[in-house]
Amino acid sequence: MKGVMRFGKKGKLSPRYISPYRISKRVGNVAYELELPQELAAVHPVFHVSMLKKCMANNSLIIPTEDISIKDSLSYDEISVQILDCQVRKLRTKEVASVKVLWRNQFVEEATWEAKEDMKKR
Secondary structure: OOOEEEOOEEOOOEEOOOOOOOEEEEEOOOEEEEOOOHHHOOOOOEEEHHHOOOOOOOHHHOOOHHHOOOOOOOEEEOOEEEEEEEEEEEOOOOEEEEEEEEEOOOOHHHOEEEEHHHHHHO
């Protein structure tokens, strides 16, 4: 599962917003049904209000769904774009080399530190 991220999650429990979608109807007190496009037909269209974000017309926050190929298991593969930094941390008995990786469809501030051995496998 290394490198595979769940739809709607990114990093350490940070929510992932992909595009603005119109609310078709209110379901209960705290849930809304959205008008999702055909490529997201596998995703259940009803969301809790805590998972929604008001559209503020900031296009830098919108990730087009065409760039993300969502699998049937509602997961997608992250692709590394650039290595931003390298470091070696010394533990008691060994040294661990890690690199700061910029992933596709993410900002520089969202880059993550990965073990150097894991990056060779990708």
